């Protein structure tokens with residue numbers, strides 16, 4: 126089993142660049158193999174009037190990012206004209222990220238559902254958090270309250286740091302290696318558990334066996350100090366002006382440091398993948414030997 130995930134890098138490409146069919150295939154292959162696509166020259170332009178937003182004081186303290194979910198802006202202290210200008214900046218990134226996905230990943234374009242767009246003006250490290258919320262520990266993304274039944278989480282990130290500071294990740298071993306390590310000790314869901322969680326409105330919709338396993342993998346990996354320290358991993362640095370993409374439900378990642386980042390989340394049905402058999406769902410079902418949704 127390989128111990129490194131692929132990283133495909135294209136220099137000189139921006140949000141509106143044209144891509145060949147060969148580029149499209151290479152990008153989709155890297156992502157679906159659990160790797161990263163990195164575009165070091167794909168900068169999101171922050172206007173002179175928007176520079177002031179690169180400051181954690183715009184966070185209202187309820188969470189670590191300012192988010193756009195449809196027309197609403199959340200998590201910010203900005204009001205009035207400030208709120209409108211901040212909204213416009215984040216919405217512009219949503220548009221740029223979507224047009225990048227349309228051009229770079231045209232097979233996905235008609236299937237993706239745009240979810241949250243967020244702006245993170247706080248530093249990636251330096252907050253005292255519980256181990257479960259500590260994203261400096263390697264993990265795959267899984268949402269406790271929103272079961273996705275195997276649907277993919279595609280994320281587009283851009284480092285917008287104005288003072289030259291890289292965003293630094295650790296990228297871990299391939300998903301299958303991580304899952305083989307932890308899945309055997311994860312208990313199946315209890316009978317009635319999914320219905321109970323939905324009835325109590327802990328989850329929006331029914332949690333599947335897949336969602337249950339993904340949450341447990343997220344927790345197992347984060348909680349395991351030895352795994353965090355000694356499992357296969359490498360540092361990946363994203364300089365300011367770099368945009369990168371990955372399926373964050375598949376790439377073992379940890380955000381070690383950096384400040385000021387834009388992020389777009391997109392959901393993609395399994396049917397839109399070139400290789401659904403490489404997805405986390407297919408991998409977990411192979412390991413478990415039975416369907417999980």
Ligand SMILES: [Fe+2]
Nearest residue numbers: 260265266373
């Ligand atoms: Fe994450």
